[in-house]
Amino acid sequence: MIETPLGIAKIIGDNEGISSVSVLNSNEVITHIIPDELQDCVYQLQEYFNGDRNQFNLKLNPQGTDFQKRVWDALEQIPYGKTVSYLELSKQLGDVKAIRAVANANGKNPLWIIVPCHRVIGSDGSLTGYAGGLHRKQWLLEHESPYKQQSLF
Structure with a gap:
């Protein structure tokens, strides 16, 4: 730990x-x-x-179904600092109707941050669902954003 x-x-x-x-x-x-x-x-x-790494280079061995592994592989293709919607991810996997299955597999991702499930958002840009909590998802997306928020306080 x-x-x-x-x-x-x-x-x-x-x-x-x-x-x-x-x-x-x-x-x-x-x-x-x-x-x-x-x-x-x-x-x-x-x-x-x-802030010194934006891509992981590790030997991974997640346990899951073949479909889950396909989704997780697709997640690894989402560039650092970018997001995709669940709908876009479903299209990339070849079945727009599989959006719920894709979302479910995304939620079962066992490799927090390394397989970047936090980069998947709702079609309307909302931060929908995240096993680690939406506050963590927001933090991760802000951490990876090329446009850093400034604060007066």
Whole structure:
């Protein structure tokens, strides 16, 4: 477990690759001993949060159905700083009628941030559904935005 600006992240993986990265909604004990298999993931996530990385280069091993894996592969093609709608994603996958199945697979993405499900929004631009909470989705999209918001306070 590592500390991020959005909470404690739990990373699971082995020699076959990273199978899960999730953000926890509770205060867990942070592990200071990181297994060799997870060190590169921790390093790349830290770079991402520092603003020094916009693409991950990790061996991934998520568990899911063939359809879910197709959706997750499509998510990885969404460029940093960009968003697509669930409808656009369904079209890219070849079936506009599969929008609910695509949304469901998106919600089951086990690789928080690394497979960027946060880059999928509603057709009207709304921040619909996000397993990690909409406040985290908004933070991630603002973090990746080329247009940084300025604040007077």
